[in-house]
Amino acid sequence: MTTLRIRNAIKQYPNGAQAVKGVSVDVEDGELVVFVGPSGCGKSTLLRMVAGLEEVTDGEIELNGRVVNNLEPADRNIAMVFQNYALYPHMSVRKNLAYGLKNRGTPSDEIDRKVEEAGALLQISEFLDRKPSQLSGGQRQRVAMGRAIVRNPAIFLFDEPLSNLDAKLRNQMRLEIKKLQRRLDTAAIYVTHDQVEAMTLADRIVVLNNGMVEQIGTPTEVYSRPATTFVASFIGAPPMNLIPGELSKGQLHIGAHSMPMNSAHAGPVTFGFRPERAHMNGAASGLAVEIGVIEELGAHRLIHGRVGDHEVTVAQDAELPPPDGRMMLAFNEQDTHLFDPDTGARV
Amino acid sequence: MEKAQFTSPWLPYLLLAPQMIIIAIFFLWPAAEAIRASFFLEDPFFGTATFVGLQNYSDAFAASDYQRTAWFTFVFVVLVSLISLGIGMMLAVSADRVLRGKGSYKTLLMWVYAIAPPVAGLIGVMLFDQHIGPLVEFVAYFGWDLQVGVDYWDTGFAMIVVATWKQVPYCFIFFLSGLQSIPTSVKEASAIDCRSETRRFWTITFPLLAPTTFFLLILNITYAMFETFGMIDQIVKDQPGNSPVTLVYKVFRDGFRGNDIGGSSAQSVILMILVLALTVAQFRLIERRIHYT
Numbered sequence: 015m016t017t018l019r020i021r022n023a024i025k026q027y028p029n030g031a032q033a034v035k036g037v038s039v040d041v042e043d044g045e046l047v048v049f050v051g052p053s054g055c056g057k058s059t060l061l062r063m064v065a066g067l068e069e070v071t072d073g074e075i076e077l078n079g080r081v082v083n084n085l086e087p088a089d090r091n092i093a094m095v096f097q098n099y100a101l102y103p104h105m106s107v108r109k110n111l112a113y114g115l116k117n118r119g120t121p122s123d124e125i126d127r128k129v130e131e132a133g134a135l136l137q138i139s140e141f142l143d144r145k146p147s148q149l150s151g152g153q154r155q156r157v158a159m160g161r162a163i164v165r166n167p168a169i170f171l172f173d174e175p176l177s178n179l180d181a182k183l184r185n186q187m188r189l190e191i192k193k194l195q196r197r198l199d200t201a202a203i204y205v206t207h208d209q210v211e212a213m214t215l216a217d218r219i220v221v222l223n224n225g226m227v228e229q230i231g232t233p234t235e236v237y238s239r240p241a242t243t244f245v246a247s248f249i250g251a252p253p254m255n256l257i258p259g260e261l262s263k264g265q266l267h268i269g270a271h272s273m274p275m276n277s278a279h280a281g282p283v284t285f286g287f288r289p290e291r292a293h294m295n296g297a298a299s300g301l302a303v304e305i306g307v308i309e310e311l312g313a314h315r316l317i318h319g320r321v322g323d324h325e326v327t328v329a330q331d332a333e334l335p336p337p338d339g340r341m342m343l344a345f346n347e348q349d350t351h352l353f354d355p356d357t358g359a360r361v
Numbered sequence: 362m363e364k365a366q367f368t369s370p371w372l373p374y375l376l377l378a379p380q381m382i383i384i385a386i387f388f389l390w391p392a393a394e395a396i397r398a399s400f401f402l403e404d405p406f407f408g409t410a411t412f413v414g415l416q417n418y419s420d421a422f423a424a425s426d427y428q429r430t431a432w433f434t435f436v437f438v439v440l441v442s443l444i445s446l447g448i449g450m451m452l453a454v455s456a457d458r459v460l461r462g463k464g465s466y467k468t469l470l471m472w473v474y475a476i477a478p479p480v481a482g483l484i485g486v487m488l489f490d491q492h493i494g495p496l497v498e499f500v501a502y503f504g505w506d507l508q509v510g511v512d513y514w515d516t517g518f519a520m521i522v523v524a525t526w527k528q529v530p531y532c533f534i535f536f537l538s539g540l541q542s543i544p545t546s547v548k549e550a551s552a553i554d555c556r557s558e559t560r561r562f563w564t565i566t567f568p569l570l571a572p573t574t575f576f577l578l579i580l581n582i583t584y585a586m587f588e589t590f591g592m593i594d595q596i597v598k599d600q601p602g603n604s605p606v607t608l609v610y611k612v613f614r615d616g617f618r619g620n621d622i623g624g625s626s627a628q629s630v631i632l633m634i635l636v637l638a639l640t641v642a643q644f645r646l647i648e649r650r651i652h653y654t
């Protein structure tokens with residue numbers, strides 16, 4: 015049983031930069047939690063605090079009921095997979111895998127068994143006696159994962175492990191990581207800036223921005239009920255359309271158009287809708303969009319246009335006839351989102 | 362790579378000529394001359410030479426003086442090479458810990474490389490000055506009457522210290538750059554895999570420094586054997602023949618002070634063979650050297 019609790023973690027670098035500004039996250043047994051956010055938002059810093067590679071300025075990291083803030087990385091029972099693999103270049107694959115076990119005093123017959131097992135699981139058995147320099151990027155990635163799994167740690171920490179691979183291999187490895195994690199049933203934190211990776215891998219997503227948590231939730235929750243405009247525009251491709259509007263007496267006014275909105279809120283709001291959740295109704299009423307460029311993507315097409323001064327994008331099934339000039343959009347109530355224009359928070 | 366095509370067959374030789382001429386004048390010719398002279402017994406006053414075959418060589422090897430110098434040279438080279446490697450590595454490891462990720466300091470430290478050797482050599486000799494040398498005074502507190510130029514091993518000690526002192530900055534700077542080229546993530550991965558820092562050093566850092574260490578070892582041996590000539594000269598110049606010297610210095614002393622051109626030539630040929638062997642060993646090992654990419 016593994017639980018990791020990060021409580022109010024703060025990281026201030028010696029140069030004064032505050033990279034993590036009070037983050038609290040729990041990771042439950044067997045759960046795969048993804049930290050996602052734009053580059054520089056503090057994902058790696060937070061992960062490295064869990065690993066013990068960065069000192070915790072304030073707050074607590076608790077692993078299985080024990081505060082580990084002051085433990086050495088080697089004493090934390092964690093294993094990490096680095097972006098650039100970080101294999102020991104002078105050791106064979108076998109020795110790379112065995113190194114952590116050997117230093118922990120594991121008997122050599124047990125090391126051999128575990129290395130063989132991990133090698134078979136990751137399909138690197140035939141490379142065990144090669145040096146890392148004789149392997150391809152994908153194979154090195156497998157070795158890096160092997161090094162993590164032989165130790166049978168309480169939690170796996172992945173820091174953008176796939177970003178050095180080409181797109182095809184990345185998709186394949188992503189699936190394998192997920193399968194492997196399920197099979198080993200070990201808790202894991204996975205850091206990425208790629209929202210597709212986050213959506214496909216995660217049991218729960220932690221969206222980070224500027225050192226703070228924007229939202230924690232399952233991929234579905236984060237997609238269908240984004241807590242802030244930041245999450246709304248970060249998760250989903252193409253991102254959610256956000257247009258300023260005015261809410262009064264249950265009516266949302268955007269330019270000349272108005273539509274009923276089941277909300278007690280009044281005043282200026284940011285109205286959001288996903289490109290793939292808008293219908294074009296043939297009727298003359300609806301939110302009017304001046305059509306600009308149309309991109310054909312095979313299964314569907316993206317229609318770029320404007321509502322007043324604001325760019326919007328709408329996705330449409332490619333089977334349907336493409337619109338021309340101007341289109342009218344209508345929405346299902348549950349596909350509409352309202353945010354506070356000042357704070358960006360959902361209202 | 363693109364192959365350059367010369368229109369005239371002579372052009373490449375013409376372009377190489379300056380280099381070749383320099384090698385010929387300053388290396389090949391003197392070397393040939395030394396080999397020739399080593400087979401003759403030359404009379405310094407009348408300029409006549411008698412062919413004596415290998416006698417100069419057998420004389421050299423048989424002379425107790427030569428054996429003693431060879432033994433001292435061996436001790437000197439081994440100690441200077443290894444101690445400067447050791448100290449340089451220790452300093453570099455401590456500096457690396459502070460410097461990780463701070464490029465600007467690294468440039469500052471490069472100054473040591475530029476300034477230290479000549480200045481350090483001078484200071485080193487001054488440290489052992491019989492009258493004003495602070496080191497002489499310092500060891501006197503511990504009851505060691507350090508007599509450089511008088512006592513054989515005291516003089517040897519001074520030479521070893523000064524030679525090491527001059528070589529440490531080179532070792533330091535090469536080790537530092539070797540250490541800094543070890544990726545931070547590799548160090549971090551090893552911190553997760555191994556709790557003992559000492560053990561991490563011997564299992565990760567030290568093996569990754571092996572190419573640098575080997576390169577420096579060859580550099581240090583060459584330095585200790587051949588480039589310490591000036592420093593040794595400074596220490597022993599006014600002293601009688603009892604001071605320890607290296608083989609290279611003995612070649613000079615026997616040839617130019619002792620006027621034994623034949624014997625001196627034989628000794629320098631022996632050194633040439635040694636250098637040749639060292640070079641071959643170096644190339645052999647470089648070929649087999651582990652390249653980490």
Ligand SMILES: Nc1ncnc2c1ncn2[C@@H]1O[C@H](COP(=O)(O)OP(=O)(O)O)[C@@H](O)[C@H]1O
Pocket residue numbers: 027028029031032033051052053054055056057058059060
């Ligand atoms: N060693 C460091 N010293 C000072 N600032 C750092 C250091 N490492 C990272 N930072 C800063 O902290 C912030 C978060 O960095 P990081 O956690 O690496 O972001 P991410 O992994 O999300 O891209 C960035 O603004 C970065 O510049």
Ligand SMILES: [Mg+2]
Pocket residue numbers: 057058059174
């Ligand atoms: Mg990062």
